[in-house]
Amino acid sequence: MTCLVCGSRQSESHFGGMSCRACAAFFRRFFNSKKFVIKCTCTSKTVGSHPCRSCRVAKCFAVGMTPTKLCGQRDPNGSSPKKLLDSSSPTTSNFSLLPSIYPKDTTNITSTLSNFSVFESKRNHMFSSIFPQDVFGITSLTKNDLHLTNDLVSDAFPDFAKLNSCDKKSMINGFVLKLWQIEPALDHVAKRVEYKTMSDEDVQKILFPFFNGKFPNGVEMSDEDVWRIFGHHWTYFYKNIIEPIVKLSLDQIELMAIIWILFFDHAYIDISQKSSELCWNIKKVIHRELKNHLMEKYEDEEFVQFRFMNILVVPAIVEKGEQKFLDEFLICEMHRIKIHDDFKAIVKKQRI
Missing domain, CATH: 3.30.50.10 (Erythroid Transcription Factor GATA-1, subunit A)
Structure with a gap:
């Protein structure tokens, strides 16, 4: 070979x-x-x-x-070797929770790049196979997306696979909803699609086909009604979530740090103490390695701190958007819009 x-x-x-x-x-x-x-x-x-x-x-x-x-x-x-990663850590196999022997170590984030690349490739193929790209077609992929996410995290973090099924399900469900919000930003960072500032007309070109034909017979909505009811949710999504992320011009390491901070959210109220501790410990490592990466890349300590804090704002932005996301789903239910049952199940679970 x-x-x-x-x-x-x-x-x-x-x-x-x-x-x-x-x-x-x-x-x-x-x-x-x-x-x-x-x-x-x-x-x-x-x-x-x-x-x-x-x-x-x-x-x-x-x-x-x-x-x-x-x-x-x-x-x-010639003494015994130094370990690069502490694989015997009681908390996680891939992430060393001990102080790194290198002052600017980013091994743990970097080692997940290939996992996420494979994950994105499979997801892009899966979503591109759906036509038309409407609300029912997209939500019908929910179960497949959950399986891909489980495979991604289990491969990148072996100790995640050892958690109980309820905890894993809660974490994956919450992450998928966050991931769906930032899809355009992921495409932009990966250079699949160059993001541009969205005007109302640009949003409408995506919004109207998304709901077209998904209302029950006899209660169909005109485009004007769709815009009146859903337009502010979609404009908020692009202007207050996607555009702030795009403007950061993230590199791959910064994006991966955000992805794992979003996933290992220790504030979940429906997971065990063990899982919450796992999330907290991994987030500490991610924060440290993100700071290391920025120090190596920019060197100016004041700018490093400034950018570090701006990047850490992204998960908070996405969490605010998640509430808008759940509110929009509630409106869809009120108007009996056709949405796949798999998606309904995870959204209803998040609302409890």
Whole structure:
């Protein structure tokens, strides 16, 4: 097999992925170096030159290589290896809750990038298969979306899979509703769709087909009525949720930090103490590694703190939008709009 990282003709299994020995050695050196986070310099390179270290390590993650499979690093005196991740942690297998041996470690967030990339690819394929893109068609994918989310989190965080089924269900249900709110922002960060400021006319082009034909016979709504009843919810969604996220110009590490903060919400009232503690501990690690990433990227401490706080505002923005989301569903029920039962079940559960 060829190396999946650099294309070399010789390849074998290294650290969970297929690569040549040179790329495996690079991956080991990268995680044993003191400069853990590096910037992409591809734009400053000449055409035809090799990718920078940042892109090369990202490709290592994409092909399945993981730092948890490294043997570790020996000190100059040849003593026992230092652990990169504390896999024996009683709280979570992937996230080390002990102080990092590296001052600017972002291993835990970075290691979930490939998981989320696969997850997004499957979701995009699933949603693109639905036509027309109306309220019933979209909500009919609820159960599939819940399964994909469960697979994502269970793979990225093995100890999540050990939680009781009720806790896992509550956390996944809440996360999917949040995720559906920020879909346009996800597309923008991934460069699938370039987001533009939405005028009322732009919102109407999406809103009217979304509800078209989903009212019971005899009580159909005109476009004017749909806009009057739902227009303010949708304009709020784009202007107060999506646009603030887009304006941050998030990179992949910042986005992943937000995704996991949204998922591991320790404030759930219907989960056990064990699950709440898991959420709290993981969020502490995410906050620390997000700060590390920003310090390496920007260096100016005042700006780092400013951006750190702006990024942490995003989950609060999404939570406010979630209430609007639930209010809109209540209006849909009042007007007997056709929505799939799977979606109704998780929304009603969130309202309790």
